[in-house]
Amino acid sequence: MTSDRLSSWIAGLRAGGHVPMAEHRAALDEAARQAIAGVPADALPLRLPKRRVADLVRCPRLAVASAGAGPAVPSVPLVMGRLAELGAHIVVLGAIDAAVLVSPDDLLRAVESAGRALADPLAAAAERFDDTARANAADDLADRVGQLARSWVRSPARWVRCEERFDVPLATAVGGAPAVVVSGRVDVSFGAPPLLRPAGEPRGVVELKSTRLPLDPIEESAWYALLAGLVEGVAPDGTALWAPDEGGPNSVGRLAAFPVSKASIVSAASRLEDAMVVAGELAAGAKPAERPGWWCAACPDRAVCPSSEGSDDLAVPDLLELASSLDDQPDGDDDAF
Numbered sequence: 001m002t003s004d005r006l007s008s009w010i011a012g013l014r015a016g017g018h019v020p021m022a023e024h025r026a027a028l029d030e031a032a033r034q035a036i037a038g039v040p041a042d043a044l045p046l047r048l049p050k051r052r053v054a055d056l057v058r059c060p061r062l063a064v065a066s067a068g069a070g071p072a073v074p075s076v077p078l079v080m081g082r083l084a085e086l087g088a089h090i091v092v093l094g095a096i097d098a099a100v101l102v103s104p105d106d107l108l109r110a111v112e113s114a115g116r117a118l119a120d121p122l123a124a125a126a127e128r129f130d131d132t133a134r135a136n137a138a139d140d141l142a143d144r145v146g147q148l149a150r151s152w153v154r155s156p157a158r159w160v161r162c163e164e165r166f167d168v169p170l171a172t173a174v175g176g177a178p179a180v181v182v183s184g185r186v187d188v189s190f191g192a193p194p195l196l197r198p199a200g201e202p203r204g205v206v207e208l209k210s211t212r213l214p215l216d217p218i219e220e221s222a223w224y225a226l227l228a229g230l231v232e233g234v235a236p237d238g239t240a241l242w243a244p245d246e247g248g249p250n251s252v253g254r255l256a257a258f259p260v261s262k263a264s265i266v267s268a269a270s271r272l273e274d275a276m277v278v279a280g281e282l283a284a285g286a287k288p289a290e291r292p293g294w295w296c297a298a299c300p301d302r303a304v305c306p307s308s309e310g311s312d313d314l315a316v317p318d319l320l321e322l323a324s325s326l327d328d329q330p331d332g333d334d335d336a337f
C-alpha cells in the first residue's frame with residue numbers, strides 16, 4: 001500500500017488489528033532451543049541483529065565474512081546518512097516544521113561537536129569534508145530532511161520516540177542466559193506501550209531510509225512488526241518505510257505502508273527460524289555453505305569465493321538499491337536512516 005504522506009497514513013491507521021504474539025513467541029523459543037543444541041556454551045547467546053539475519057538467510061559464508069569484516073569504513077554516504085538521521089529526528093520530535101528547516105550546516109556542526117559524535121568514527125569523516133563537499137552536503141541534507149518534514153508535518157502521532165530499540169531474548173540456555181538475542185532499532189515509533197495505551201490509539205513503527213526504499217519493503221516491515229510484537233506481546237497496527245525521492249523541492253518522498261497481519265508475522269518468524277538454524281550450525285563448527293545471488297556483489301569474500309563466479313549474471317537489482325541497503329546499515333546492528 002502506498003500513501004503520499006506519513007501524516008496521512010498515521011491519521012488513517014486504525015487500532016485494534018493487533019496480532020497476538022504468544023504462539024509465535026512459543027514457536028520461536030522452541031526453534032531457538034533446537035538451534036543451539038550443538039553450540040558450545042561460551043558461544044551463547046547467538047546474537048541476531050537485522051543485518052546478520054539477512055546475511056544468514058542469503059548465504060552462510062557471506063554471514064561469516066561480514067561478521068569478520070569489522071566496522072564499516074566511514075564513507076561520504078554513511079556520513080550523509082547519519083547526518084540525515086539527526087535531521088530526521090529533529091523533524092519527527094517536533095523541533096522544527098516544514099517551513100523552518102534547521103540549517104544543514106548546523107547539522108554538520110552538530111555532528112562535529114556533539115559529545116556522542118566525538119567518539120564516532122563517522123565524525124572524523126565528517127571533519128574531512130572540504131568546502132565543496134560541505135556545500136553539496138548542505139544541499140543534499142536540505143533536500144532529504146525537507147522531504148521528510150513535508151511528509152511528517154501535522155502528524156497526529158502520539159507518544160513519538162526515535163531510535164526505539166528492541167531486544168528479544170529467546171529460550172534459556174544452561175546457566176540461565178538467553179539462547180538467542182534478536183535485536184533491531186526502528187527510526188520512528190509511536191503509540192503508547194500496551195498497558196498505557198488508550199483504547200483506539202494506534203501503534204505503529206516507521207523505518208526511514210536515507211536514499212530510497214529497499215528491495216524488500218514487505219519483508220523489512222514485517223521484521224519490525226515481529227520485533228515490536230515480541231517485546232510488547234501484541235504486534236503493532238501498521239508499519240511503514242519512507243525514503244526521499246527525486247521529486248524536487250515540494251516532494252514528500254516515497255512511502256510504503258503495510259498493515260500487520262498474522263501472515264506477515266508468520267513470514268518474518270519463519271525467516272528468523274531459518275537464520276537461527278544456520279547461526280546454530282555455524283556456531284557449532286559447520287563449514288559455511290555458499291549460496292550465490294545478487295548479494296555476492298557486496299560480499300567481503302567475493303574475490304576468493306569459488307561460488308562467486310558467474311554471480312554477475314544473476315538477477316542483480318538496481319545497484320543503487322544495493323548501495324542504499326548497505327549504507328543504511330553501517331555496523332550491522334543499527335538500522336540507521
Ligand code: SF4
Nearest residue numbers: 059061296299305308
Ligand atoms: S561470493 Fe556469494 S556465494 Fe560466495 S560467500 Fe559471498 S555471497 Fe556467498
